[in-house]
């Protein structure tokens with residue numbers, strides 16, 4: 525395994541590798557990354573206005589999230605964390621779901637019918653074992669569905685990571701482990717997170733393939749994820765992808781990153797912005813112009829504003845509704861608790 529992350533698009537937008545994506549597909553994914561960025565900035569602003577409880581921004585990680593989820597088919601699963609809204613949305617979870625979740629409204633956790641996305645995991649690493657189970661379940665039912673699970677570098681220090689990786693490798697489950705190594709687990713830098721040469725190297729211990737990729741390169745992420753998904757679908761088992769990226773914002777809106785990292789590092793990573801890299805490539809291919817940029821920016825901003833208005837116009841969520849979301853048929857215990865809540 526090469527410690528050098530695979531790259532197809534350099535930060536200046538020049539391509540130095542093969543990509544299976546044609547220009548129209550790259551334009552669509554660029555627009556999706558833009559939508560993700562508009563949502564992400566809007567959600568951070570709404571938290572500052574007291575309209576959301578907390579928010580964990582993913583700015584800088586759009587290529588990871590859009591590039592990996594773009595490799596999936598509808599029968600596949602996305603199982604992510606609090607920072608993975610971009611991937612979840614591309615696979616059918618809605619921005620409205622994500623906004624409501626951030627107000628503490630349980631309706632946010634109800635995945636739209638037919639959409640194979642679990643609500644975001646706040647427990648670091650806990651969701652990886654669910655992804656393994658979902659993929660294994662697909663296999664047992666004779667389907668070729670695959671589960672993509674996204675997590676951070678910090679999550680690889682959790683016992684759940686070990687359990688998920690080991691089980692997936694032994695049972696050859698159709699799982700794609702997608703680690704967004706964004707340099708930090710809150711204030712803990714990656715170099716204090718692990719003594720492994722890279723996170724991808726951890727795959728070796730489990731008997732699994734490990735791949736390292738430039739996480740700010742949409743094309744490289746897409747190719748790595750596409751290969752891992754195809755392998756899992758064929759029945760050839762799981763892959764660990766380590767995508768090297770950076771969160772340019774705070775860990776959450778409750779965090780002050782100025783206390784543990786310099787502005788200089790942030791500025792350096794802004795130079796490697798995943799959207800700007802694709803834009804430069806499209807410019808060089810004569811597939812970008814300012815009018816189109818303005819048009820998609822306006823369209824995505826309008827779409828997000830409409831979703832915010834719609835979410836905020838919902839009748840207020842009542843605490844009793846927490847009993848409605850979990851089971852199709854409530855258990856006897858839940859019925860009892862609900863009755864107690866109704867009595868006040």
Ligand SMILES: Cc1ncc(C[n+]2csc(CCOP(=O)(O)OP(=O)(O)O)c2C)c(N)n1
Nearest residue numbers: 607646647648676677678679706708709710
């Ligand atoms: C099991 C568990 N331990 C601790 C926390 C508190 N916590 C929330 S986010 C976080 C850091 C996670 O870092 P990483 O996995 O690198 O993901 P990132 O936030 O960078 O996307 C911690 C320790 C938690 N939510 N769950």
